[in-house]
Amino acid sequence: MSTTPTVVLVHGAFADASSFAKLIPELLDSGVKVVAPAVPNRSLTGDAAYIASVVRQIDGPVLLVGHSYGGAVITVAGTEENVTGLVYLSGYALAQGESLGQLQGGFPDSDLASALVYTKFPVPGAEDGTDVSVDIEKFPAVFAHDIDPELARVLAVSQRPLTGLAFGEPAPYAAWKTKPSWGVVSSSDHTINPEVERFGYQRAGAKVTEIDSSHLVMLSHPVQVADIIREALAVTTGFRAAAAG
Template sequence: MSKQKRTRRSVTIATTVAVVAAASVASLSLAFADGDSAADDGVERASKPTVILVHGAFADASGWNDTAARLRGQGFKVRAVANPLRGPDYDAAYLKSQVQSVKGPKILVGHSYGGAVITNAATAIPDVRALVYIAAFVPEEGETLGRLMEQHPDTSVPPLPTAPFPFAHPDGSTSTEVMLDPAEFHDAFAADVPAATSALMAASQRPIAAEAFGQPLKNAAWKNIPSWALVARNDQAIGPDLERFMAKRAGARISEVDGSHAVMVSRPDAVTNLIKQAYRATL
């Protein structure tokens, strides 16, 4: 090979290496563009806490899908628990049993009624670093959810279009469950969610035991664990003023967003960012 050809080949290789290096830098920049910095990623992914997502009434764990995908993409381990919706005591015990095998630090996230569950359960779950409330109940010890809503009525929020129905126990006794009227589910629960999606949510909603709203809470974990809260300004299930009252009383760091009660579906970005705030503040 002539000296001139070797020189041209060396220039070509050097140019290619430079282009690849520039592309790699650009890719890394994009990887951190959604809010995670290189410094944040410097913490080993394995050391990040497990985020435990707890849904509320008239929903199921799939409502967390977009939030879970974002968190997993940023190195968090995630578990979305199927909440039994039997009452704060029963559900707190079930949550504890579900996450007792999860080692290391945890962040508990509750939506709606799920906020009462994590509040009641967190004191019995080791290594809970933070509580995050998403358009959620944040009750005090001894309070019931029904009483909270009676004491803090919001004239801008119409009564939920609930439909109670009995169900049978194996011994022949009956109890009552409550679900939302599917025809009114969109406006009451998920007004900013596409109609086709909210129709599927209505069809797959899980009813809650009526007695869950009358069971006094035994523990208020926010008294000892740092908390964050996202208020959905357009919530038509829990009044935004009630959400603010409960969050302020708990000393939570409060963020607000324009969103319906199903804010984890319509605004997973805001939900994910709040969870990341809790993570960074409790490192």
């Protein structure tokens, strides 16, 4: 097996892998191997199974980085044998048996709660499912208030929705129980209450960094996020990445 680590970037709800567009060059330029798969956003267990399948096909150690809902996904997929650690970005660090709704329910709602839009999609042989997205007009303020307005406008109309099913689905595993973790709290987050992030990270025993950022911390502060990932790589694999630039 290769000893060269790979960073797998797992995007969240209402976004896709392009949400890592500023972070990826930082990592590549410092010699880090990166994979940023498209998460189906259909169910927590299904999405985690897909990411786990990606991880299993990588030769060598893997550091999982999950943004937002992607944090819940890596919490489950991170039990794969070659995963060495977890990095949460404005994310959900769920406990075993806990759902997104349960974790969020213990804290006051963020601005996201009043900005959600629900639409139907067909499910073969079953009742229609429900997709959840963010109101396009409210997206910049709720999701991306410190991002270039032109980019925020594009992100608003190119969302990858999350099914309503995923909000109530319990996590069958919590990889942070056996894997070291790092957590970035976006202290100006209007999508997830920052207290939700702090609580989950503290419970997981993560090394926590607070950044005054919107929910899209990897777009507004890519250098700081890359530094945290490089640190996690060094601690979990011994890989010393060069600072980009």
